[in-house]
Amino acid sequence: MTRVVVVPGVLALLPEYAGIEDPVAELRTACLEAVGWLGADVRTFGDRQGSRVARHLLDATSRSGDEPSYLVVGNGSAKRTEKAPGHYDERAEAFDAELGAALRAGRAVREGSLARELWASVGAFAVLAELGVPDEVQVDYDDAPYGVQYWVMRLSIEDRR
Amino acid sequence: MTTGVLRLGRHTFSDDATLMMAIVNRTPDSFFDKGATWEEDKAFERVAQVVAEGAEIVDIGGIKAAPGVEIGEEEEKARVVDFVSRVREAFPSLVISVDTWRASVGDAVCAAGADVLNDAWGGADRELVDVAAAHDVAIVCTHTGGVTPRTRPYRIEYDDVVHEAVRDTVAYAERAVAAGVARESVVIDPAHDFGKNTFHSLELTRRLGEMVDTGWPVLVSLSNKDFVGESLDLPVGERLTGTLAATAVCALAGARIYRVHQVVETRQTVDMVNTIAGRRLPRRAIRGLQ
Numbered sequence: 001m002t003r004v005v006v007v008p009g010v011l012a013l014l015p016e017y018a019g020i021e022d023p024v025a026e027l028r029t030a031c032l033e034a035v036g037w038l039g040a041d042v043r044t045f046g047d048r049q050g051s052r053v054a055r056h057l058l059d060a061t062s063r064s065g066d067e068p069s070y071l072v073v074g075n076g077s078a079k080r081t082e083k084a085p086g087h088y089d090e091r092a093e094a095f096d097a098e099l100g101a102a103l104r105a106g107r108a109v110r111e112g113s114l115a116r117e118l119w120a121s122v123g124a125f126a127v128l129a130e131l132g133v134p135d136e137v138q139v140d141y142d143d144a145p146y147g148v149q150y151w152v153m154r155l156s157i158e159d160r161r
Numbered sequence: 162m163t164t165g166v167l168r169l170g171r172h173t174f175s176d177d178a179t180l181m182m183a184i185v186n187r188t189p190d191s192f193f194d195k196g197a198t199w200e201e202d203k204a205f206e207r208v209a210q211v212v213a214e215g216a217e218i219v220d221i222g223g224i225k226a227a228p229g230v231e232i233g234e235e236e237e238k239a240r241v242v243d244f245v246s247r248v249r250e251a252f253p254s255l256v257i258s259v260d261t262w263r264a265s266v267g268d269a270v271c272a273a274g275a276d277v278l279n280d281a282w283g284g285a286d287r288e289l290v291d292v293a294a295a296h297d298v299a300i301v302c303t304h305t306g307g308v309t310p311r312t313r314p315y316r317i318e319y320d321d322v323v324h325e326a327v328r329d330t331v332a333y334a335e336r337a338v339a340a341g342v343a344r345e346s347v348v349i350d351p352a353h354d355f356g357k358n359t360f361h362s363l364e365l366t367r368r369l370g371e372m373v374d375t376g377w378p379v380l381v382s383l384s385n386k387d388f389v390g391e392s393l394d395l396p397v398g399e400r401l402t403g404t405l406a407a408t409a410v411c412a413l414a415g416a417r418i419y420r421v422h423q424v425v426e427t428r429q430t431v432d433m434v435n436t437i438a439g440r441r442l443p444r445r446a447i448r449g450l451q
Binding site for chain 2: 017022024
């Protein structure tokens with residue numbers, strides 16, 4: 001069984017940006033629990049900042065087991081509300097709904113012009129289609145607390161070889 | 162020099178904690194509040210208010226600093242001792258400081274539950290350190306240039322006011338330790354405006370880092386004082402902004418305890434400065450990090 005975890009590339013998860021209070025406490029808990037479910041050796045996919053987030057989450061968890069494991073860092077649009085980093089875009093909610101469905105179904109997600117316009121970080125999601133259709137999906141987090149759509153998901157994929 | 166923690170009677174703080182010491186006057190005539198908390202119940206309300214505002218320490222005083230009607234030991238005790246007992250009972254986790262130079266008053270308030278003896282008059286009564294040692298409470302060692310309590314400075318000059326403030330407060334601190342006061346329970350205070358003109362207090366503010374460098378935790382008492390008023394030509398009641406500017410300079414230099422009338426404003430100023438200085442994390446940071 002291959003294990004795949006999807007987390008968002010939220011810089012507030014990094015220790016260098018810690019405050020006295022954690023603005024992403026619930027997300028952090030979900031990320032750590034999901035990443036802790038992965039095996040000992042994990043391949044990561046993400047852009048430069050996403051890879052930093054992945055590295056931190058891997059360093060912050062203790063894992064065991066030899067299941068093939070992948071940590072994929074990406075998130076939906078950053079234009080969900082007036083106060084979102086990219087301001088409000090009326091197309092963002094539908095875009096995120098479709099993207100979320102694609103992630104759950106293991107469908108191919110490509111970085112198109114709409115994703116770029118909506119400031120979505122989807123580049124690393126391309127690997128999901130290559131890994132196969134998940135047999136089981138657990139969604140640990142699905143929210144846009146700061147106008148950016150985050151998911152934390154655990155995907156289990158049977159080895160069909 | 163110091164031991165890493167600051168222990169104020171029953172209470173211990175880490176070596177990076179900054180503390181708000183709220184002034185509570187049991188006097189009819191102090192310069193800022195002009196008797197607003199002279200009645201005991203009013204003073205108690207003031208304690209409850211500053212605790213709600215986040216003050217870690219209250220500094221209870223029974224005699225105004227400026228000259229005026231002489232207040233004897235018994236009258237001073239009558240103003241503060243029972244009040245300390247009442248505050249002690251109502252606020253067990255609050256640090257209680259008493260602003261007194263008299264050993265006999267210090268002894269009585271410590272028996273009633275005080276944690277700190279704030280000797281604003283620079284060791285005028287040499288037995289105060291023995292009282293602090295006997296009760297295992299903290300002591301604030303101030304610099305006044307040796308003036309008599311409750312006198313105003315008149316043509317006092319120093320070769321180097323900072324040098325003398327460092328020398329005298331450190332000597333007082335060592336005298337306290339030699340008398341048996343715990344090393345982690347000794348605080349020094351340059352005592353702005355006490356035995357000093359405005360130029361002296363400004364220089365002490367500008368060079369406060371030299372006091373911090375002694376290693377003893379530094380208390381500053383800046384709140385609405387004349388050096389602020391003269392700098393800005395403003396009367397008491399219009400000195401908050403100037404007080405906070407002086408507070409910011411002292412915070413950047415590393416002062417630890419702030420004796421204040423306005424707790425909330427001072428706490429925000431000190432926290433902001435220490436956050437800028439990298440000694441404190443932002444409360445909650447998400448901007449640009451989503």
